[in-house]
């Protein structure tokens with residue numbers, strides 16, 4: 001297997017479409033025959049990033065690269081950015097508005113979940129410019 | 141235990157996912173906050189919730205949930221039903237509270 005690249009634009013308005021990128025990545029990884037654990041780790045991590053783009057950043061872009069030994073994911077948005085990343089990474093911290101809390105979001109567990117389900121996670125953010133998250137899940 | 145057995149034994153209403161009735165249930169998780177569920181639920185769990193929206197179906201797909209059980213007759217909205225049908229997610233419903241269902245699932249899994 002050489003490398004496989006997937007790109008998705010995430011619509012910032014549409015909650016009903018959020019999950020399309022992660023769902024599509026999941027199907028692709030399944031077709032590639034990766035193990036259920038690896039697929040689940042990637043799918044949940046991408047979903048959390050994707051939903052954050054919709055809720056907090058008015059959309060963004062997702063790139064996923066599948067290499068023989070690792071899956072790399074790049075999540076980029078031009079939203080408001082995160083002023084205090086270590087605070088945002090804490091379980092339970094959330095600025096989600098009430099209307100999305102009614103849908104079940106806002107536990108403040110999304111970024112901690114990404115950390116939990118990936119082997120490497122880097123997050124860069126500049127207030128007023130946007131947020132970039134890089135993830136790696138190793139294929140053992 | 142298979143989803144169809146649970147459905148029968150607890151007299152659950154089947155709302156979608158006929159093709160997933162053969163899924164194996166390995167455990168059970170209760171909760172309504174989606175990221176919490178993605179953190180704590182395990183693949184193969186029966187997920188007990190009142191969240192019947194499209195996002196809960198998405199979570200069930202990504203987290204390899206065996207079936208969703210909507211408790212206390214919680215509604216499944218039209219978008220969610222469509223997505224559940226497309227993704228073959230078994231969504232079941234009961235008038236009972238989560239606690240009662242969880243106790244029953246626990247007993248059945250123990251057998």
Ligand SMILES: Nc1ncnc2c1ncn2[C@@H]1O[C@H](COP(=O)(O)OP(=O)(O)OP(=O)(O)O)[C@@H](O)[C@H]1O
Pocket residue numbers: 048052053055056057077079080081082088089093094095096104105106107108109110111112131174175176
């Ligand atoms: N892409 C982003 N752009 C701007 N702010 C973000 C972004 N992602 C996360 N944040 C900020 O970090 C906080 C924590 O994010 P996290 O995903 O952990 O929780 P949440 O989205 O609020 O709730 P949950 O993910 O549990 O539904 C958010 O409430 C928001 O303030």
Ligand SMILES: [Mg+2]
Pocket residue numbers: 048051052106109110111175
């Ligand atoms: Mg989040």
